[in-house]
Amino acid sequence: MTLSKIAKLIKDGQPEQQVEVAGWVRTKRESKQAFAFLELNDGSSMTGLQVIVDDSVPGFAESIKAITTGASVRVSGILKESPGKGQSIELHAAELTVLGTADAQTYPLQKKRHSFEFLREIAHLRPRTNTFGAIARVRNALCAAIHNFFQSRGFLYIHTPVITTSDCEGAGTMFQVTTLDLAKLAQVKTEIDYGQDFFGKQASLTVSGQLEAETFASSVGDCYTFGPTFRAENSNTTRHLAEFWMVEPEMPFYELNDNMDLAESFIRTILADVLAACPEDMEFFNLRIEKTILETLRNIIDNDFIRLPYTEAVEILLASGQEFEYPVSWGIDLQSEHERFLTEQHFKQPVILYDYPRSIKPFYMRCNEDGKTVRAMDVLVPRVGEIIGGSQREERLDVLTDRMAECGLEPEDYWWYLDLRRYGSVPHSGFGLGLERTLLLLTGMANIRDVIPFPRTPKNAEF
């Protein structure tokens, strides 16, 4: 393997090198004189390499005839300074091999613009476009930034199970996992015997790794999960996926304020890292997808987040004079329109709301002394709304078991979770960041189906 990556050749900009590259042809321009220009892309950057092929190249005529948009080629030659604008170097081919053709009659990605809806139907080909190539690179840079943030702070990356017999949120919107023969089950009238199922009981796909992560926070210290999570909600919106990736740090000895400090530092650091890692792709999103993206991100990175109790947020919303679709009153779960009013119109920057009503939050959040609220926190950002949800966890065994009863949960089902409060219990906190929501914020893309390689939504698990 002596192939050079195009991103590096363009960045280095060193002419008079002998190089070999390979990739996919985006455009071909033929001249009446015996030469042709190819724009070659290998995915390492948005900008392709201009390749000049003339009839000194063996097999010139046949090769150029075979090459259409989407064809794959391998080219060796000499880099030269480019006289054209828009690129500093170009490749003068000495040898060219056509690896694979792409029939112009049937290849779906022709030069014209395609709608995102259409591209979703060919999700296996869409990373070959500028937009989806850029999304792939930004998604990678974001994941790298997430790992770097935690690794540099001594957090341990842990893998919590995808298949589970617990239900973290007590929500019941879970996919069932089974090896029972459903066709057979449907044929005879019978009772289900989960003893015959693979795990010997009913099992589901996890909605959160938090409960399991707490066992590691209570032993090896600061840790984080980063993996796929699942919701079987029949939500056909631009913000919901049945399968999505979530990052969930969990920290012993952190109280709510420490948790907010970490969440704020986390968001600002990973956004700044992506801007630094992918300048070309981020310029593209700002130019082509959403003109306010870079300004919004700079604003988030450069300013402290507002921190505000839920109760005060409700007062602001009530006093705003705004007409909301969902009326505001203390005790409601805030809707996207409320969150966006706070971040986009009232404060014009990210807001961390905390101390939410206990009636709308899960059992594991620490109860406040007021008897009405829990130490929850949601981080809201402009345009996207909630990007992080978290809390200080209830570490007091008696309060926790009371709360479980209040939420209709059976303590026996959570014996191991309660053990963490029985043996060496410590104050601790954590939060969850949705990876795809963060990508919406970063790229300005409007539909969450477009920031994950192969989206899973109701009635759709293609590819």
Place this chain on the structure above:
Amino acid sequence: MTLSKIAKLIKDGQPEQQVEVAGWVRTKRESKQAFAFLELNDGSSMTGLQVIVDDSVPGFAESIKAITTGASVRVSGILKESPGKGQSIELHAAELTVLGTADAQTYPLQKKRHSFEFLREIAHLRPRTNTFGAIARVRNALCAAIHNFFQSRGFLYIHTPVITTSDCEGAGTMFQVTTLDLAKLAQVKTEIDYGQDFFGKQASLTVSGQLEAETFASSVGDCYTFGPTFRAENSNTTRHLAEFWMVEPEMPFYELNDNMDLAESFIRTILADVLAACPEDMEFFNLRIEKTILETLRNIIDNDFIRLPYTEAVEILLASGQEFEYPVSWGIDLQSEHERFLTEQHFKQPVILYDYPRSIKPFYMRCNEDGKTVRAMDVLVPRVGEIIGGSQREERLDVLTDRMAECGLEPEDYWWYLDLRRYGSVPHSGFGLGLERTLLLLTGMANIRDVIPFPRTPKNAEF
């Protein structure tokens, strides 16, 4: 948060600092004089911090009485040079708070040694032991090394879907994912209507992200997946899990030799990185778990791997004079005993076997000209056997469709995979590394259930 991590305090070894630490008490020794020694562990390292508490500490008597093995405390004081052996510094407490007690009558982790079988039943507490704390740190270091390896080479991390309607291996050992009401389904004799299921058709948990990864290798270039994969095999062995993590790089323009080069470099780099990152934990495994671990790892890191066609491996096995449980002949899938003979007795180092019989390998591997073998490669290591399986992929549309027919697969089910061969097809290769198998190699642990936080195996999805 002004807590110091114990690993850092011990590493820095700077006495006469005022510090605050928090963690779990491993042992307590009381003196007749009014003081006590606590060994405090916060999970940041195997070695704990010795804490000396005397009756100048407010609430001394009550605190010491409340503290037993497993209790959580927060301590501030001054670091001093330690006169005792085995540690360079110790903490002289000025203040101590007992955060949580651990009833010595019921707390399962007492000072004595516990069997790994017993600890599996309390998987929520086992990271508090030396062995499982070390495994958590080594697992984290291994994951970090994997990401670093690929990121530093410009590979993009991509997320392939967990829920899928394709079956990569054509193996059929998959978990089904559903939101159908099974109890209801069992009550009436009926036909299943998957149109009513969440995804509108039958869906499963992925056995590999390879096919989807190939779409990214054919667009954005070198990439890798790293995520959970699933096998619904009823294998109750020490080497199988129903849910495990796999790393799958996929590279355009790589032929089989390039693939072997990358796999070899990958294994050697990640093993060396873990040795460098976790010296204390690795010493522990060498001392307590398996006395040949460090020697084996050094041997793997320092020597080139043997590369050998499958056919020659069979000849060596046939000529060995060994009695194998499974007799050897050309065409068989090699068993663990054969792999171990090659790596442990014959070559005494890792071996990459390649060019396997096509009849025992999946449809997507590139066919050799001999009509009998495919460009598969397996990397075998001492003690563990196969740690990597990979191949050059079949990039020729006609050969691939013929192979699919030979394997009884319907081309229409793979229309998008075949599109990659229709449009700009390129030679490409990839492989898969099992994370837990690699951890067996690294730690010397004998049972794969002990190197993943919460193992999923037949009849077991606890926690």
